[in-house]
Amino acid sequence: MRALAAALALAAGLTLSAGARRQAPQRSRAQILALGERMYREGILPSGEPLQGVVKGDVPVSGAAFTCRNCHLRSGMGSYEGGVATPPITAAKLFQRQFWQFPSLTEAERIEAGVAQSKLRRPAYTDGTLADAIRTGVDPLGRTLNDVMPRYDLSPADMAILVAYLRTLSAEVSPGVTATTIRFATVLTPDVTAAEEEALRVPLDNFIASHNRLPQGFGNRMYRSASGRDMSLSHRQITLARWRLTGPPATWGAQLEAHQRREPVFALLGGMSHGDWKPIHTFCETRGIPCLFPLTDLPVVSDTDWYTVYFSKGLWQEGEAAARFLAGRPEGADPGRIVQAVADSPRARAAAMGFDLAWQEAGKAPVKTVRLPAGGLQEAALREWAAKGSVAVVLWDGPGAYPALAALAGPQLPVVFMASGLLGPRLGELPEAARASTYVTYPFRAPADEPKFARYANSLLAGLTALDNTERIYTRMYSLVEVLKQALMDMDRSYYRDAFLDALGMQKDRVLPDYERLSFGPGQRYAAKGCYVMQLTPGPQPVLVKRSDWVIH
Structure with a gap:
């Protein structure tokens, strides 16, 4: 001093x-x-x-x-x-x-x-x-x-x-770490169901239990040499608190502050929300608390924020993929004949913002953007765009648009782009007559290739009562665990929050469930940087086929 x-x-x-x-x-x-x-x-x-x-x-x-x-x-x-x-x-x-x-x-x-x-x-x-x-x-x-x-x-x-x-750089161990323990938390918003919470919690709990048993395999032998002493001092037990938020998003910041005062944690692991992650993101930025791989389709997209590392940009990234793919097609040569139709929801607006930015970066003139009414895409509107010579409709809407697409299917139907993140489990119900004209952005590995990767997550599923992975929860938690283990090893005894994020940024590319690959770099905050554009095959049991590479930018 x-x-x-x-x-x-x-x-x-x-x-x-x-x-x-x-x-x-x-x-x-x-x-x-x-x-x-x-x-x-x-x-x-x-x-x-x-x-x-x-x-x-x-x-x-x-x-x-x-x-x-x-x-x-x-x-x-x-x-x-x-x-x-x-x-x-x-x-x-x-x-x-x-x-x-x-x-x-x-x-x-x-x-x-x-x-x-x-x-x-x-x-x-x-x-x-x-x-x-x-x-x-x-x-x-x-x-x-x-x-x-x-x-x-x-x-x-x-x-x-x-x-x-x-003299102050990483001079003091960050809050949430003691000589024996490193404390984490996971955040769940009110819209997360009990089954979803279990799918998120079980893999994390199983990893933590295994991690905390690790020193028992060494016993006193760890202390018989300098190398063993060095190793044992690097090890910390892990605890995981569950911070379940209640009420409207405007109150979440105060709830998070109260949790952190009562039980300071080193970082947040996972977490889940079906809505906007921004309140938790803002808390992490304000308090300097890392957050690793929250499950959200609505992350904060920023080139400067530091503390949250997302799997991807979510629906924003699907919008980017559609723009880059369309920009390289014949229809993309005439932006004046392209309509972007956006449903009145935060998820649809996120896809539209990603599309607009990538379209602008491609040097294209703006497309016509319309806001869909509360009932979603109407057949009359689709017919009107087709009659005016539209060659492509970028449609940020859910399965409610299917009847309109089915009604106009055939030569009259322009090329249509939709987001799998907005269609959800009903993606396969896309009307057969519209499939040849409809492209779907898909931010995950091709379904036919996924089972051989997803099976690795089984090692962390002991005690899970339901194996429904529609939301890709437990497989993504497995990926989080694999990345976390490497970061903890790379940090060694440097238990500083910035060192944790630096260790993440220095990891090599990882091939894990769900995404084609996760790639890292200093300051990078979105690990899955690609997205496929796909189409559904004809027939009662359609499958997705690739129409683009994984990284299309």
């Missing part, structure tokens, strides 16, 4: 000359750390100008393009990208000695484990040696660091601000 206080004092201008002090801004601790955070994450100096540095000896770069976060990640846990190993620079790593063997053990733990005399990799950084490394790329032993790391010739005041921030 004395070192941090000294760094903060320097950053505040207290060590400048008397004349300079009269003109230097006197900043609070919070202001200094906020400025340091911006330097680290965005590459922006306190003056508002971008940092300037060099790589490869003499290649100038802007700190806004080569931020510290790009390689060391938001938490400072480090990364391995492009064949370059970037070491962790958390406060615990920078400001204590580092050894080649068992680097996770603290000084006290090394003494207890009998490895205090291991070979030193480097001494602890001081404010001065850290400043030298940032400016010149030389570590405390005089060794030159990799030249892909930018060298920044910061002023003393700016350097002091950055160092003060680095």
